Amino acid sequence: MFKNFFKKEDLRGDLFGGITAGIVAIPLALAFGSSSGMGAIYGLYGAFAIGIVAAIFGGTPTQISGPTGPMTVISAIVVAAAVTEFGSTEAGLGLIVACFLASGAIQVLMGVLGMGKFIRFIPYPVLSGFMTGIGVIIIILQIFPAFGMASSPKTLEVIKNLGGLFKDPLNFAELGICAATVVIIYTFPRLTKAVPSALVALVAMTATAAIFDLDVRLIADEKGGVPKGFPKILVGELSSVTSAHIVMVIKFGAMLAALGAIDSLLTSVVADKVTRTRHNSNRELIGQGLGNLASGCIGGLPGAGATMRTVVNVNAGGRNKISGVVHGVLLLLLLLGLGPLANKIPFSVLAGILFTVGYGIVDRKGFKDMKAVPVSDSVILWTVLVLTVFWNLLYAVAIGVLMAFLISIKKNGFGGTMSLIGTAERAAKEDGKAESGDVFVHDVKGPQFFGTVFAFRDLVSKFPKAKYVVLNLTEATEFDQSAAYGLGDALLDIKDGDMTPLLITPDNDNKKRLEQTNLIPGTVPSDQVFADSKACNEWLESKGVDAPKA
Structure with missing residues (x-):
């Protein structure tokens, strides 16, 4: 109950933060x-x-x-x-x-x-x-x-x-x-x-x-x-x-x-x-x-x-x-x-x-x-x-x-598979750990709607530490507004974890939606978005990273 109530090293900031928030609260x-x-x-x-x-x-x-x-x-x-x-x-x-x-x-x-x-x-x-x-x-x-x-x-x-x-x-x-x-x-x-x-x-x-x-x-x-x-x-x-x-x-x-x-x-x-x-x-x-x-x-x-x-x-x-x-x-x-x-x-x-x-x-x-x-x-x-x-x-x-429910019942729930590739894959085979890989890939499949918003962020929290995280959206059939924003939050979480997000998505409606909502290039630069896995692998190899295996 009283966890995070008080820390001596944060006291000055807590006092100033509380006083400032109180001043803001008065007129409101x-x-x-x-x-x-x-x-x-x-x-x-x-x-x-x-x-x-x-x-x-x-x-x-x-x-x-x-x-x-x-x-x-x-x-x-x-x-x-x-x-x-x-x-x-x-x-x-x-x-x-x-x-x-x-x-x-x-x-x-x-x-x-x-x-x-x-x-x-x-x-x-x-x-x-x-x-x-x-x-x-x-x-x-x-x-x-x-x-x-x-x-x-x-x-x-x-x-x-x-x-x-x-x-x-x-x-x-x-x-x-x-x-x-x-x-x-x-x-x-x-x-x-x-x-x-x-x-x-x-x-x-x-x-x-x-x-x-x-x-x-x-x-x-x-x-x-x-x-x-x-x-x-x-x-x-x-x-x-x-x-x-x-x-x-x-x-x-x-x-x-x-x-x-x-x-x-x-x-x-x-x-x-x-x-x-x-x-x-x-x-x-x-x-x-x-x-x-x-x-x-x-x-x-x-x-x-x-x-x-x-x-x-x-x-x-x-x-x-x-x-x-x-x-x-x-x-x-x-x-x-x-x-x-x-x-x-x-x-x-x-x-x-x-x-x-x-x-x-x-x-x-x-x-x-x-x-x-x-x-x-x-x-x-x-x-x-x-x-x-x-x-x-x-x-x-x-x-x-x-x-929203009636619209979504025609669609499948969140689908996805995870795989470790490159250095992480070999580490997993050798000692069961996959915490220091170069690349981590997650395939997103099926329609993505409001029910998947936090699924993206929950998955990211479970990703192993890697230099690059590849989200493959090739088999994602649709992104509604909630899912698009959820993906955006997940991408920011990846960046906050000192990892570089990469996207694989064909030039379809989903990509246009991500561009129109400024996830591309606002969150993921255009040069880190690829039309297929081959293009992504070539980019990774140019960075000196083991490319994913087919």
Whole structure:
């Protein structure tokens, strides 16, 4: 449980990484809290509670956890449902807390049951469409706040009511503050990356509004604002929840748990790539679940592993769990000492921050590569995207996975054979070892689809050490979008292992797809891609390496 919690030689980096991640988290936590309908303060509650607990009990040493954009979208749906049921946020607080607690409990159960490994099998087009849909929702929900008005938590209602923006004279102060926030966030990093641009925008625009006494809506205008002091335990509010609400609690709890699991484990994979480590997916789910339980007890927003904050932590020197704890403690100290200062923050500043968050969530890579992937993948992506934005997030993912499954059942599973050649082959025959070969060959056969994404990377982790790794794709009949990206990750793993990847692929649709997604020449140079084994052998011989035997 406490493995990788603390190492003396990494202490300085862990402290700096945690503090830097905490600074980045401040404006985001406030913005997510406000957008959820709970209030800015509840974003901070969730940020410090999940940040500390998930770091201690999770399975990714460098993970920074807290409220995220996707989790905030579903949290807003939960809050809206509670308001519909009870008439106000205050009256429905018990139901909200119950849903948040349920999400944590379900995540712990998922980890105990070993379900972490199954998250990886969600097809890339489904994830791409879903995450892009979340990004679009966040952007749409900030339109009214950018004009200084309260927003409906439902995207369709926002779109239907867009005409209402122009019934009254425009508040150019609100629009100017929001626009300036966005500009600062995107341009300040050109000057320096030492200070998070979102924090600079938050401080600068809040100061501007205060100094010039601009007519803008402030966090203080929310009921209660941001109080000073430790949050209250809200478990007693559960008394308002009856048996009639059980289905709602389970439904929303499952939605939050599933999305949080996906969000967290995707971030864990990113952390693995940056630190060259391997996370424990089931332990990570348990840690995230315990974090959400802790957050739920005080009404804090549920959260997940946060990609940007995790990368910031690693880049600043974070290597162990204590970095995540430092991040959470910093937020707690802010809450206890400087909370009331947050009351001066304009909502239009938070809207500007969330505009950039929403845009950042949009999967631009998936859309850029759309021409390079099968039409079926594009159809799945767009279907999930539209359903996510305009209908139901849970159904969108379910329908997307079903579509991908129906398309893939006509294809075979992952096929492949391994063989050692050259020096490694002789070593294997002599003493049973194959760890110092010149060349290692893996033949990839049959259709490659979303189910093979992690199979590629798992295989690479088992490859013996060799100077060159040859992936023969001659008998691979098709690569969908998920498999192409999975192959790309595997090739990067090969390069990270100080081995040189070589590809054998005829000049067919598969090769064109790899070129269009920039695996060729972006990851594997064109001179290391061959039309057949003969050409590959000749290249190897030119390097003084024993060529594979026929």
